[in-house]
Amino acid sequence: MEKTFENWLVVSDIDGTLNNKIRKLPKRNYDAIKKFTDLGGNFTLASGRLQSSLERNYNRITPNQPAVVLNGAGLYDYKEKKMLWRSTIGEKGRDFVKLVEKEYNKLFKSVDIGIYFDDYVYIVKNGLFASATMHFDKAHFEVVKSIDDVPKDGWMKVIFWSNPFTIKSLQKFIDKNENPDANFMSSSVCTIEMLQKGTHKGVGIMKLADMLGIDKSHVAAIGDYYNDWDMLKTVGLPACAGQAPAPIHNICKFEACHCNKGCVADLLEYIMSGKAEENIKKENNKKQVILC
Numbered sequence: 001m002e003k004t005f006e007n008w009l010v011v012s013d014i015d016g017t018l019n020n021k022i023r024k025l026p027k028r029n030y031d032a033i034k035k036f037t038d039l040g041g042n043f044t045l046a047s048g049r050l051q052s053s054l055e056r057n058y059n060r061i062t063p064n065q066p067a068v069v070l071n072g073a074g075l076y077d078y079k080e081k082k083m084l085w086r087s088t089i090g091e092k093g094r095d096f097v098k099l100v101e102k103e104y105n106k107l108f109k110s111v112d113i114g115i116y117f118d119d120y121v122y123i124v125k126n127g128l129f130a131s132a133t134m135h136f137d138k139a140h141f142e143v144v145k146s147i148d149d150v151p152k153d154g155w156m157k158v159i160f161w162s163n164p165f166t167i168k169s170l171q172k173f174i175d176k177n178e179n180p181d182a183n184f185m186s187s188s189v190c191t192i193e194m195l196q197k198g199t200h201k202g203v204g205i206m207k208l209a210d211m212l213g214i215d216k217s218h219v220a221a222i223g224d225y226y227n228d229w230d231m232l233k234t235v236g237l238p239a240c241a242g243q244a245p246a247p248i249h250n251i252c253k254f255e256a257c258h259c260n261k262g263c264v265a266d267l268l269e270y271i272m273s274g275k276a277e278e279n280i281k282k283e284n285n286k287k288q289v290i291l292c
Helices: 014-018 027-038 051-059 091-103 128-137 164-176 201-212 226-234 246-250 263-272 275-291
Strands: 009-012 042-045 067-069 074-077 082-086 112-116 121-124 141-144 157-161 182-185 191-196 219-223 237-240
Touching: 009 014, 009 201, 009 263, 014 051, 014 263, 027 042, 027 263, 042 051, 042 067, 051 067, 051 074, 067 201, 074 201, 082 201, 091 112, 091 157, 091 164, 091 182, 091 191, 112 128, 121 128, 128 157, 164 191, 182 226, 201 219, 201 226, 219 226, 219 263, 226 237, 226 246, 237 263, 263 275
Parallel strands: 009 042, 009 219, 121 141, 219 237
Antiparallel strands: 067 074, 074 082, 112 121, 112 157, 157 191, 182 191
């Protein structure tokens, strides 16, 4: 009788992890995910995208649990078609975005701002970066004149888009100003993302693990870039794609192959082989020896 994996939760980032560098799904990943879920394993995706933008990637594999959306600000159940949990940005965070709007409202010092709700985006200054993102994500959005035209409650994520030089300037502006009670992260040289303080992909993953009654030691996540840092630092089994930067490799317990070769399959095969379980037992034995 084949071993089953109901006690495992595995979560994957999408671009550069689940998908290869040209955003195609390697067949090896598809096959491994199907085998893992057929054997009772819990599998889902974690992304910075809205649930509507993530749905195409979600539906072309065989996940069986809600997805972590908006970089951990939400937990969305595609079967029930509802948000199970959300983290929203407070008043200090909203005030900070107004400061950015005021400071970066110049021709050669301009920042596009996107304010994300459950499945809707308000765009302040619809420049090239914001327009391209909305088109690529096929997002439902509305362009408004200022932050004052955006509803006050329900902000889940804010994205600032601009050229790399202005983004560097914005990062310095963030560092100099009083902490707006928010988390900041970057997924590219042209963006800075803002969430409520203490919110990141790892928080959403552990909320899901708690719902499923799965111990942290059996929660695995795989990513490929710095915006996955908090997620990888939170779970029991952090893993990375082979092309990830060296600092990401340094915090991971499992290093998979390049995303073009099917890195998610590497992680799932490691778990299904029983080697991950063996290493968990070894770690527990070491802890017991230290306590003695």
